[in-house]
Amino acid sequence: MTAFLDIATAPNAPTVSIQARMRQERRRAAATIAIAAALLVGGVLMGLGVGALPISPAEAASILLAKLGLPALTPFEARDDLVMTAIRAPRTILGVLAGGALAACGAALQGLFRNPLADPTLIGVSSGAALGAVTVIVLGGGVAAALPPVLAPSLLPLGAFCGGLIAIIAVYLIAQRDGGTDIATLLLAGVAITAISSAGIGLFIFISDDQQIRDINFWLLGSLSGANWRALLPAAALIIVGVCGILRQRRALDALSLGEADAHHLGFDPERVKRGLICCCALATGAAVALTGVIGFVGLITPHVVRLIAGPNHRMLLPTSILLGGALMLAADVGARVVVAPAELPIGIVTAAIGGPFFLWLLMRGRAFGGW
């Protein structure tokens, strides 16, 4: 099956060189994944090690070792312990998960729609989540006051998650035609739902006071600063389920890149693939966006960067995008925390400011849109 697909993507290549080419590609693939994994590890170390409070690597390691019940290398202050366990650790984990989820969904949706512009914002998840979040910010004050104080902070992520889910269910149902999902309709329905959500957000902005407007603005620009263990655990479960579900469809996505009819002949049910991917993307991005707010560019650009380096093969593209997405998110977050310290920049500004130019540079220096 694998060999067949490779022949199919390169129909004119002489048979002799196919094996050599496959070996070369496999080496290239392994190297790319290794680099992405190394970048992610670097990102995690930065996320845990860099911050306004100077905590030495030995102290940071000691705090983490102590949490695992192991002897500490050096003594550390209780305040540093709090910063590591209550701020940096959940924040870093959220960065890995959210970056990975957005990049995985971006890669999967670009493959599914066969459109280089696709990303989680396109199918309405982000805008639906934004509408949910804005609704909570503007109208949720009374509800939050009625809730027990333990639950009140969960209202915003919950509203965002529900909003995202409702939006994608609507988009999916609209795109049902003759027992199948029409991809073009799905895209357009996503655009329409996004427009409707924007109208709703605009309305809420109109009826909100200046403070709520600032809150909405900050949410729409995204941040990892809301990370805490209580919110992270359920979100992590949803994100991991969603991302694993996307990874399982990697071969199906390769087959789909040949067209739905060919994918069908290769033994994949395009309908099931579409449904599965959209469900998984909804879960993963919905949960990620619920905690981080809207963070642009990571979902759009990461798969393109990977494609430029390693080609369009989804068995490579998906895992590499997940690793690289997490790494990019963590790097952007370190930037967000350091640039204007002791204040903090919304991370969406950093991802756009770094991601945009970097992407342009990649485009201009090399091959035009790899794989497209």
Added chain:
Amino acid sequence: MRLLSSAVLIALLAVSPPGARDVRAEEGARIVSVGGDVTEILYAIGAGDRLIAVDTSSRYPAETRALPDVGYMRALSAEPILALAPDHIIAIEDAGPVGAIDILRQAGVRFTMIPDTPTVEGAIAKIEQTAAAAGLPDAGAALATETRRRVDAAIAKTPKSGRKPRAIFFLSVGRGGLLAGGRGTSADAIINLAGGENVAAAFTGYKPIEPEAMTAGDPEIIIVTDRTVKALGGVDVILTSPQFAGTTAARTGRLVAFDGQMLLGFGPRLGEAIEALTAALHPPRPE
């Protein structure tokens, strides 16, 4: 989670032994002030030298600009504030988010929330509570008395009878957007205190006002902040903009600009604010 709570417990025990707090509050406490009004009050009672950082809205007095800026009051970040090693954070009630404040409290930093209501009594309470939080209740009482005296004097000078001039306050929110101060805003409160009638009182909060509603309300005077004038490129630009066309204020060129913190802060300069706005609203009639 249990690890976390034990960490919190250790932090609380290690960083802030009970009883040590009051001593620190009285002398040499390192204060982070969040909220322009709180900062202004702290300087006015002589606690300015104990401030180690302020938020973005703290722009008065000018000394605050030399201090580190911890960002927008509703988007505080716990770790960089902890890195400044504060003893006490005094914040206006809107400060947040809750998660960051929880962590700061867990780290043993004293955290005081100051209520904020745009009334004379609210301003007095704000002064007294801020001063009490800084351990200077006597200075607070003196400032509160002085503020009340100036407010009473200013209110005594506002015309009590006759037609109230129609006024409207605008806030620039960037991209040329102007929001009118409706009911419940401190702009509405200060217009009423100065004996004016707020044209935008039909809605609550800061909102864009529809041009026809503006023409119908026909403000005689437009009130803005100095920063709005600067942001929009001058008094003439505002007065000649189409949204004010047809209003008496645009025709007669009556636009007044004030320092935003003084006019809307409801702090120690409330008396000055009422006095200045009263003078602008009720000019002496030319004989």
